[in-house]
Amino acid sequence: MPKVLIADEMSPKAAEIFRARGVEVDEITGLSKDELAKIIGNYDGLAVRSATKATAAIIEAATNLKVIGRAGIGVDNIDIPAASSKGIVVMNTPFGNSITTAEHAIALMFALARQLPEADASTQAGKWEKNRFMGVELTAKTLGLIGAGNIGSIVADRALGLKMKVIAFDPFLTPERAEQMGVTKVELDELLAQADFITLHTPLTDSTRNILSAAKLMKTKPGVRIINCARGGLIDEDALKAGLDSGHIGGAALDVFKEEPAKASPLFGTANFISTPHLGASTDEAQVNVAIQVAEQMSDFLLTGGVTNALNVPSLSAEEAPRIRPYMALAERLGALIGQLEGTTITAVKVEVEGAAAALNIKPITAAVLTGLMRPHSDTVNMVNAPYLARERNIDIAEVRHDRETDYHTLLRVTVTTPAGDRSVAGTLFGNAKPRLTELFGITVEADLAGRMLYIVNEDKPGFIGRLGTTLGEAGVNIGTFHLGRRDAGAEAVLLLSVDGEIPDPLLWSICRLPGVKIAKALKFG
Numbered sequence: 001m002p003k004v005l006i007a008d009e010m011s012p013k014a015a016e017i018f019r020a021r022g023v024e025v026d027e028i029t030g031l032s033k034d035e036l037a038k039i040i041g042n043y044d045g046l047a048v049r050s051a052t053k054a055t056a057a058i059i060e061a062a063t064n065l066k067v068i069g070r071a072g073i074g075v076d077n078i079d080i081p082a083a084s085s086k087g088i089v090v091m092n093t094p095f096g097n098s099i100t101t102a103e104h105a106i107a108l109m110f111a112l113a114r115q116l117p118e119a120d121a122s123t124q125a126g127k128w129e130k131n132r133f134m135g136v137e138l139t140a141k142t143l144g145l146i147g148a149g150n151i152g153s154i155v156a157d158r159a160l161g162l163k164m165k166v167i168a169f170d171p172f173l174t175p176e177r178a179e180q181m182g183v184t185k186v187e188l189d190e191l192l193a194q195a196d197f198i199t200l201h202t203p204l205t206d207s208t209r210n211i212l213s214a215a216k217l218m219k220t221k222p223g224v225r226i227i228n229c230a231r232g233g234l235i236d237e238d239a240l241k242a243g244l245d246s247g248h249i250g251g252a253a254l255d256v257f258k259e260e261p262a263k264a265s266p267l268f269g270t271a272n273f274i275s276t277p278h279l280g281a282s283t284d285e286a287q288v289n290v291a292i293q294v295a296e297q298m299s300d301f302l303l304t305g306g307v308t309n310a311l312n313v314p315s316l317s318a319e320e321a322p323r324i325r326p327y328m329a330l331a332e333r334l335g336a337l338i339g340q341l342e343g344t345t346i347t348a349v350k351v352e353v354e355g356a357a358a359a360l361n362i363k364p365i366t367a368a369v370l371t372g373l374m375r376p377h378s379d380t381v382n383m384v385n386a387p388y389l390a391r392e393r394n395i396d397i398a399e400v401r402h403d404r405e406t407d408y409h410t411l412l413r414v415t416v417t418t419p420a421g422d423r424s425v426a427g428t429l430f431g432n433a434k435p436r437l438t439e440l441f442g443i444t445v446e447a448d449l450a451g452r453m454l455y456i457v458n459e460d461k462p463g464f465i466g467r468l469g470t471t472l473g474e475a476g477v478n479i480g481t482f483h484l485g486r487r488d489a490g491a492e493a494v495l496l497l498s499v500d501g502e503i504p505d506p507l508l509w510s511i512c513r514l515p516g517v518k519i520a521k522a523l524k525f526g
Contacts, residue, residue: 002066002302004045007031007052010071011291014047021299037061045298047071048078050278056082069298071290072097072281074231075311076204084312085389087382091297091310094150096290097281102154104280105199105229108253112197112225113138115251117274136196139163144195146211147202147230148173148183155199156183167191170202192219197227204231214239223250229280232256237267244270255280307364313384314363324360327412328368330427330435333449333525334414335372337437338425340523341455348396348417349373356410356432358401366399369414408438437483440494445485447496453523454503459516460486460493467514472499475507492518 003024006014018025023045031039033053040046041063046054049071059065059082068078070092083090111117114135122129143159145152148170156166166183169191178185188211191198198220202208212226212235220226226249228235237258243249244267253274257265260278267273281290293309300306300317305325307316316324331351339346351366370386381389390397396417413426426439427449437447458464465484472479480498487493503522511520 002044003042004047004298004302005040005043006047007036008047008049008071009051010047010049010294011288013288014071014291014295017292017295018299021295021303023299023302033058040065044302045069047294047298050074050077052077054078054083059083059086059088062086062088067091067298067301069093069294071294073101074203076231080312081388084385087385089301089307089310089384090312091294091301091308093290093293093297094309096293097283097286098151098154100283100286101229101280102151102158104255104276105151105155105201105227106158108227108229108255108274108276109138109143109197109199109225111274112227112251112253112272115272138197140165141196142167142194144191144198145169145183146188146191146198146200146234148178148181149201151230152199152201153181155201156181164197167194188216189219192216192224193221195221195224197225199227200230200234202230202234204233209233210236212236212240214242217243217249220249222248225249225251225253227253229255232258232260232262237265241267241270241273244272312388314361314367316361316364320361324364326429326433326435327357327360327365327410330412330429331365331368331414332372332375333435334412334425334427334437335369336375336525337372337440337449337523338414338416338423339373340376341521342416342418342423343377345418345420346373346395346416347419348398349390350398350400350413350415352400352402352413352415354402354404354406354411354413355408357412358403362399362401365412366397370395370397373416411438413439437496440485440496443485443487443492443494445483445494445496447483448481448498449525450498451480451525452499452502453525454495454497454499454511455519455521455523456495456497456511456517457519458493458495458514459518460489460491461516464493464514464516465495468495468511471507471510471514475504475510477501477503477507 001024004018006027009029015025015027037058040058040061044064045067047069054068056079065088067089073092073094075092078090080090115133119133142165145156145168148168159166160182167186168183169186169188173185214236217239240252251272255276256278297308305321307313351369353362367383367386370390371381371383374381374386374389408428411428415422415424423441427435427437430436437449478500480500483496485494508522
């Protein structure tokens with residue numbers, strides 16, 4: 001039974017779902033990093049919110065960990081490269097608190113527009129400063145979205161309902177999607193010059209850090225009001241204070257800060273500034289939603305291999321997993337075959353799918369190819385870290401779908417680039433379930449790839465098969481299956497034999513010395 005640790009406070013629904021699905025779960029919150037490091041090796045899964053830090057040191061201590069689930073969107077508290085290199089899936093729940101966060105951004109926009117916090121404080125202090133708090137309408141104002149993904153699109157929808165004009169900067173926003181959302185796609189400088197209100201909805205990455213820098217803030221429209229419910233670090237907070245003090249920025253509302261908890265920000269006490277303590281996801285509905293989602297996603301992965309909302313491995317739904325798993329088995333075996341034959345000289349990999357395979361999610365298939373390819377040279381490689389290791393080794397990856405008729409109902413081809421040129425293998429599924437090799441380096445050959453095998457390239461001349469059989473028989477090695485292919489009569493031939501036992505090195509050297517043998521290698525699958 002898989003075992004999961006819930007290390008942060010979250011809805012009891014999470015533990016209920018784990019137990020109902022057959023996953024053992026411990027709820028131990030408030031652990032120090034040393035306490036967590038001592039026990040994390042006992043768990044297959046770690047469920048966190050934002051308090052627990054899954055650092056490289058914690059991940060190193062997690063000897064059995066297979067998945068880290070973040071109940072929420074941001075994963076700043078998880079060392080994803082460290083998890084990837086160790087083969088641990090990292091997943092989040094990007095949709096559970098989307099509406100809540102979007103509504104908080106809208107609420108802060110209203111609060112800025114009508115100076116609600118100051119007006120409330122003044123009124124409760126016994127003042128009646130009706131003429132002091134002159135707000136602005138949202139109707140007909142221009143809202144600039146920095147980030148138009150899931151949350152940004154919800155904000156846009158709400159803003160359009162308020163009769164605002166919405167413009168958006170997002171490198172991944174297509175013209176078709178912008179039209180569907182009812183927004184105008186613009187470049188960042190254009191957004192800064194036009195927007196009356198700016199709201200940020202983008203993750204914190206190297207490219208988005210300080211996306212509103214001092215220089216960018218100076219390009220904003222005078223009197224602009226800025227809202228950030230995304231991540232701290234997107235705005236230069238010192239420059240934001242300077243803009244508020246000068247009056248160039250008409251107001252700002254931050255739910256997130258570069259350093260959290262923010263207890264001594266220079267922005268505190270600044271006129272026209274509103275702050276909340278990272279409340280974007282803080283509604284009863286959102287807390288329940290993300291807890292349910294993280295438990296369901298982690299259970300799917302641990303019990304069925306389904307991968308949803310993963311940040312370092314291709315997604316594979318629990319419903320999709322049974323259908324695609326035979327293709328992944330074929331892909332891993334083709335990768336293992338070519339990896340054992342070509343060693344570490346591979347500089348590029350191309351994965352091609354034809355027939356029925358062309359309609360499938362190709363990303364998990366590619367990850368399986370890379371897993372098989374590198375497993376002969378690394379005991380710790382798996383579906384998660386294989387793409388990461390390939391990038392580390394500067395192996396170029398290409399994926400191709402072919403919509404064409406083939407000799408097989410479905411076909412998977414793997415081509416690698418080596419200093420000696422391109423080398424290709426191909427395979428299919430018999431009965432939509434059983435992996436079978438169909439082509440090896442341009443030679444047609446049908447073979448199972450399982451257990452221990454012997455690969456031989458030899459001159460196609462009479463008597464060779466008899467000599468090989470005699471050599472194996474004298475060594476006490478039984479042949480299970482025998483697969484032969486050749487380019488032309490009398491030319492180069494390829495043999496793939498499954499054998500019942502290990503091929504010791506002395507026997508392999510004896511085979512290499514047989515007349516006509518060009519290459520002989522022992523292979524292992526599974």
